[in-house]
Amino acid sequence: MKIFSAHQIYQADKSTIQKEQIKSEELMERAATQLFEWMHSRLRGTQVNVKLFCGIGNNGGDGMVLARKLHKHDYSIKVYVVNYSEKRSEDFLLNLERLKDSKVWPDFINEESDLPEISPNDIIVDAIFGIGLNRAPDDWVGNLIEHINDSRAFTLSVDVPSGLPVDSCHWKPSYVIRASYVLSFQLPKLVFFLPETGVYVNQWEILDIGLDQEFIAKTETDYELIGRPEVLPLYRPRLKFSHKGTYGHAVIIGGSYGKIGAVQLASNACLSVGSGLVTAFVPKCGYDSLQTAVPEVMVLTGSRERSISEIAIPFKASVVGIGMGMGMEDDTVSAFGSFLKECTKPMVIDADGLNILSQNPQMLNDVPELSVLTPHPKELERLIGYWTSDFEKLEKAKAFAAKHNLVVVIKGAHTITIYNGKGYVNTTGNPGMATAGSGDVLTGMITGLMAQGYSSVKSAIFGVYLHGLAGDLGVSSIGYEALKASLIIENIGNAYSELFRQPEIEQKEKPNG
Numbered sequence: 325m326k327i328f329s330a331h332q333i334y335q336a337d338k339s340t341i342q343k344e345q346i347k348s349e350e351l352m353e354r355a356a357t358q359l360f361e362w363m364h365s366r367l368r369g370t371q372v373n374v375k376l377f378c379g380i381g382n383n384g385g386d387g388m389v390l391a392r393k394l395h396k397h398d399y400s401i402k403v404y405v406v407n408y409s410e411k412r413s414e415d416f417l418l419n420l421e422r423l424k425d426s427k428v429w430p431d432f433i434n435e436e437s438d439l440p441e442i443s444p445n446d447i448i449v450d451a452i453f454g455i456g457l458n459r460a461p462d463d464w465v466g467n468l469i470e471h472i473n474d475s476r477a478f479t480l481s482v483d484v485p486s487g488l489p490v491d492s493c494h495w496k497p498s499y500v501i502r503a504s505y506v507l508s509f510q511l512p513k514l515v516f517f518l519p520e521t522g523v524y525v526n527q528w529e530i531l532d533i534g535l536d537q538e539f540i541a542k543t544e545t546d547y548e549l550i551g552r553p554e555v556l557p558l559y560r561p562r563l564k565f566s567h568k569g570t571y572g573h574a575v576i577i578g579g580s581y582g583k584i585g586a587v588q589l590a591s592n593a594c595l596s597v598g599s600g601l602v603t604a605f606v607p608k609c610g611y612d613s614l615q616t617a618v619p620e621v622m623v624l625t626g627s628r629e630r631s632i633s634e635i636a637i638p639f640k641a642s643v644v645g646i647g648m649g650m651g652m653e654d655d656t657v658s659a660f661g662s663f664l665k666e667c668t669k670p671m672v673i674d675a676d677g678l679n680i681l682s683q684n685p686q687m688l689n690d691v692p693e694l695s696v697l698t699p700h701p702k703e704l705e706r707l708i709g710y711w712t713s714d715f716e717k718l719e720k721a722k723a724f725a726a727k728h729n730l731v732v733v734i735k736g737a738h739t740i741t742i743y744n745g746k747g748y749v750n751t752t753g754n755p756g757m758a759t760a761g762s763g764d765v766l767t768g769m770i771t772g773l774m775a776q777g778y779s780s781v782k783s784a785i786f787g788v789y790l791h792g793l794a795g796d797l798g799v800s801s802i803g804y805e806a807l808k809a810s811l812i813i814e815n816i817g818n819a820y821s822e823l824f825r826q827p828e829i830e831q832k833e834k835p836n837g
């Protein structure tokens with residue numbers, strides 16, 4: 325699913341209004357009707373106190389329309405207008421009048437007003453700021469937001485949590501609504517998925533307000549959300565008349581004394597994701613354990629016992645995954661540097677491979693184009709330098725990837741794959757996957773997909789998705805804490821099956837026999 329910037333959403337809004345020959349207030353009515361139906365289908369007339377906090381722009385306007393509809397259906401409501409500016413939008417004003425016409429009289433909250441009482445049992449509708457936020461709220465509005473957050477009442481945010489910037493602008497973390505649920509219009513917003521800003525969104529859902537589909541389809545975006553519909557078309561079916569050579573020979577290079585497990589996990593994952601053949605290249609100390617732990621994987625060793633001091637692969641590998649558990653001994657660094665010079669095919673670089681690149685930036689010139697780098701945030705910082713916000717991080721990562729023509733996989737709760745100026749935001753995975761070896765498994769999976777002929781960027785996007793899905797399936801039986809990297813590998817097969825599982829409703833609808 326595409327992720328639009330605020331500017332693009334306003335354009336889609338405009339295009340819809342023009343094409344359908346409707347007024348903007350009609351679009352607001354449509355949006356708020358969706359909000360109302362969402363609430364009404366859950367509350368079914370339950371007598372709770374709904375307190376709506378509305379700004380003076382169109383986000384506030386949505387709140388006004390919602391209030392009118394709730395009132396019409398006999399819900400107990402109280403409306404507050406957060407009067408932060410004299411520049412009220414037309415559609416806000418129109419719907420304020422309509423609300424008054426239905427005999428609902430909002431309280432106006434100004435700088436001097438007392439904070440309204442909120443019980444933890446109330447339901448809060450947050451319609452203070454939407455995608456129009458372009459600076460941090462004033463202190464008195466911020467205090468009100470803090471007051472709402474402190475109330476612990478269920479808070480439903482309209483479009484975005486108020487105070488959260490949709491695009492880069494000055495904002496203040498304590499002046500953002502902590503939304504229990506966000507009902508966002510038409511398309512998801514990038515900030516829901518970034519570590520700094522995603523924490524304000526507990527759960528989110530998209531409401532289809534019928535924005536111009538043609539416009540959405542033709543608009544190029546900087547970010548895309550990757551779910552099942554995006555991943556399914558990437559899948560390359562196995563062919564009947566194929567053999568193990570058809571699916572490539574991957575080589576996993578890494579390991580050092582005490583860290584052979586990293587290679588074991590990566591090679592095992594590489595095989596489990598479908599690489600035809602996998603050879604591991606490790607220091608001598610890894611030979612026995614690897615041969616025993618994963619008999620399907622072939623093993624080559626260097627001449628040293630405890631670390632890699634030279635890399636020699638006596639055949640043409642389809643793809644190489646390198647760096648996990650490798651250490652940064654001087655000899656290892658020079659072996660890695662020489663190996664990069666020899667390689668021409670895109671490879672996957674992780675962990676110490678990335679740390680070596682950060683310490684020896686000249687080596688970046690030898691990294692084959694279209695290679696995939698898989699840094700976690702600290703490794704990324706070493707590569708691209710310090711950032712002051714997630715927006716800046718993404719811009720820097722994009723510039724870095726473009727400069728060297730690489731694919732950069734920024735690992736996190738929502739891993740983002742960066743390539744060619746665009747970011748692909750993953751939707752699978754869970755906190756249980758923040759565990760030792762999880763990254764080694766991912767590197768092995770991406771390498772294994774490349775071995776089978778998937779392009780670098782597709783391998784990264786698909787690998788990240790499958791890895792998260794395998795982790796989700798893993799925790800479903802044992803919970804977050806107990807999830808180990810090896811269980812992610814065990815679930816790779818199930819993740820493939822899950823990808824093709826028909827939703828239950830469709831299955832039930834199938835005629836018998």
Ligand SMILES: NC(=O)C1=CN([C@@H]2O[C@H](COP(=O)(O)OP(=O)(O)OC[C@H]3O[C@@H](n4cnc5c(N)ncnc54)[C@H](OP(=O)(O)O)[C@@H]3O)[C@@H](O)[C@H]2O)[C@@H](O)CC1
Nearest residue numbers: 337352355381382383453454455456457458459460461483
């Ligand atoms: N597009 C769509 O498809 C649809 C959109 N809809 C809804 O419209 C919402 C966007 O509405 P919006 O553009 O009126 O902006 P909104 O967020 O209400 O802010 C209002 C104004 O506040 C100002 N301002 C900014 N920061 C400030 C600050 N810190 N402190 C004080 N003032 C501040 C700023 O004006 P400024 O002062 O900069 O001139 C801004 O214009 C969207 O989220 C959705 O809910 C639906 O109705 C229908 C379909």
Ligand SMILES: [K+]
Nearest residue numbers: 450453484486
């Ligand atoms: K809001």
